[in-house]
Structure formats: structure tokens, C-alpha cells
Amino acid sequence: MIAQVLCRGTLDQSVTAVTGQAARDGKAQIRVSFGRILFYLEDRASLIVLTAAIDRANELAPKVFGPADDERWTYAEAVRRHVARSGALPKNGSRAWETLQSAR
Incomplete structure (x- = not known):
């Protein structure tokens, strides 16, 4: 396939x-x-x-x-933009969810 x-x-x-x-x-x-x-x-x-x-x-x-100046910030910003655009929160326990929690 x-x-x-x-x-x-x-x-x-x-x-x-x-x-x-x-x-x-x-x-x-x-x-x-x-x-x-x-x-x-x-x-x-x-x-x-x-x-x-x-x-x-x-x-x-x-x-x-x-280059990604700060890989962790870049990923956290991508998660925030995804949430803002879609309104859908990441699944509890996922890497994206953990990133949002640690960025607060």
C-alpha cells in the first residue's frame, strides 16, 4: 500500500x-x-x-x-498554536499535554 x-x-x-x-x-x-x-x-x-x-x-x-533555537520552546509554541486553532486539547498524559502543563 x-x-x-x-x-x-x-x-x-x-x-x-x-x-x-x-x-x-x-x-x-x-x-x-x-x-x-x-x-x-x-x-x-x-x-x-x-x-x-x-x-x-x-x-x-x-x-x-x-535551526530551532530552543527545541522545547518551539514544540510548546506549536502545541499552543494547535490548541488555539483547533480548540482541541491534547490527550491527558501525551507529550503535548505534558508540555502544556510544564509551560504554565
Whole structure:
């Protein structure tokens, strides 16, 4: 399957283990949710490939988006703007929620 998704701003994210009857064929998986995108990782190899892709994106970020003077402030500001624009608060316990709490 091929999918193209444009991502902007702060998105909700979660990672959970899927086991038992909820898992396909009864085999445990890792469910990664990023906005409305879902990844079901069925083995360690797929996790390694996804991690490598994200690591490479992080390496390219300063070249593409410019330097972040204060990464924590930049993320906190992105969360605040997302909340102001959408009116939706981040999920309790998420990184975005923790950032808003610590910025107060």
C-alpha cells in the first residue's frame, strides 16, 4: 500500500501493544498512532525500519526547517498554536499535554 499524508503542526500520538483477540492472527503487534495515521508493526524489523526513517527525518530537519533555537520552546509554541486553532486539547498524559502543563 502507498499513502501520502501532509502533516503540519502538533498531532496527537500514541503507542500501544495489541495482543490477544485484538491482534491479527493472535500475534502481538505494536500500534503507532500519529494524527489519523495508524501503523501496526508486526515484527522488530518493521520497527527498526520506521525508527531509521524518523531518525533520518530528524537529521534533515535543520536543513529543511532551519535551526530551532530552543527545541522545547518551539514544540510548546506549536502545541499552543494547535490548541488555539483547533480548540482541541491534547490527550491527558501525551507529550503535548505534558508540555502544556510544564509551560504554565
